[in-house]
Amino acid sequence: MKLFYSGNSPYARRPRIVAREAGLMDRIEEVDSGPLGGSDSVLFNHGPGGKVPGLLTDNGVYLCESLIICRYLNDLSGGSLLPSDPKALEDALHVDGIASLLMDSLFTRSRENRRDASEQSPGVIKIEAARAGRTYDELEKLVGGFGDTVHLGMTTIVAALGYADWRHASDDWRSGRPALAGWFEQIMQRPSMDETKPIF
Numbered sequence: 001m002k003l004f005y006s007g008n009s010p011y012a013r014r015p016r017i018v019a020r021e022a023g024l025m026d027r028i029e030e031v032d033s034g035p036l037g038g039s040d041s042v043l044f045n046h047g048p049g050g051k052v053p054g055l056l057t058d059n060g061v062y063l064c065e066s067l068i069i070c071r072y073l074n075d076l077s078g079g080s081l082l083p084s085d086p087k088a089l090e091d092a093l094h095v096d097g098i099a100s101l102l103m104d105s106l107f108t109r110s111r112e113n114r115r116d117a118s119e120q121s122p123g124v125i126k127i128e129a130a131r132a133g134r135t136y137d138e139l140e141k142l143v144g145g146f147g148d149t150v151h152l153g154m155t156t157i158v159a160a161l162g163y164a165d166w167r168h169a170s171d172d173w174r175s176g177r178p179a180l181a182g183w184f185e186q187i188m189q190r191p192s193m194d195e196t197k198p199i200f
């Protein structure tokens, strides 16, 4: 399989962590596809999106969208990154949903911040900053209930918070959220998290 990514993409980081945690790296070649956005990108050989991540399966099928790729990798590993207990599964999906919306919110605001000033929407920036703040607070409440076993929701939190450190350092998400900060520091010791962290 080939996993198309770019170095600091939080969306691409998700399946990159999942592939490592699921023990699938011996079956995956990671293809650095940056810089993104060019009309001649190699990504257009595989579909209309031109985005990372993308996964070319051994059957030659191209999968896009981080959620779908993570689901596929989890299935390939026999479901190693989602609990089988029904209530624990709901809890893991609950966390993955919240972390996903944090990632979308952070990404939307970052893209807005990088637009030319004449094209920026202060309204969007304000709405997304408030959404991110609420989401950090919710994760602070939830993190105490996490066990030691890594699941998909945790991988998404790491990708989102790592992106926040890069693009939204002024959010200072650790401030007033000691449980989340401590959990993040701990989980970043794992090779899967460390090897994929953004460089800035």
Ligand SMILES: N[C@@H](CCC(=O)N[C@@H](CS)C(=O)NCC(=O)O)C(=O)O
Pocket (backbone or CB within 6 Å): 008, 009, 010, 011, 012, 036, 037, 050, 051, 052, 053, 064, 065, 066, 067
């Ligand atoms: N919903 C997509 C979002 C992926 C995405 O927006 N990736 C960005 C990089 S972080 C990208 O490839 N941007 C290139 C472009 O917009 O042309 C997912 O979950 O995979």
